[in-house]
Amino acid sequence: MKYVGIGTILSILGVIFSILLWGTQKAYFLSGMLGGMFIIFAMLMSGATVSGDRLRANLASELKEDRNERNRMTNNALLLALPNIIVAFIAYYM
Secondary structure (H helix, E strand, C coil), X not given: CHHHHHHHHHHXXXXXHHHHHHCHHHCCHHHHHHHHHHHHHHHHHHCCCCCHHHXXXXXXXXXXXXXXXXXXXXXXXXXXXXXXXXXXXXXXXX
């Protein structure tokens, strides 16, 4: 839950800086961008953007420790992105 807490802090800071820079009309902007960047990072780390043949070859040739590390980084990036996306939606509709 450490990464959810860090993501929450980043999202609140993103909203505060967005309000200071652009006003309340774009309070969602930095938080949404952070969430999007973390989701893109998670997609790249998980291998979701490559073809099936390439993913199968990568899975067959990588070590179990490397796979576990890649999955851990993917999960952590998604845990960082989740509060940012939620706060961005809340700030957008307020």
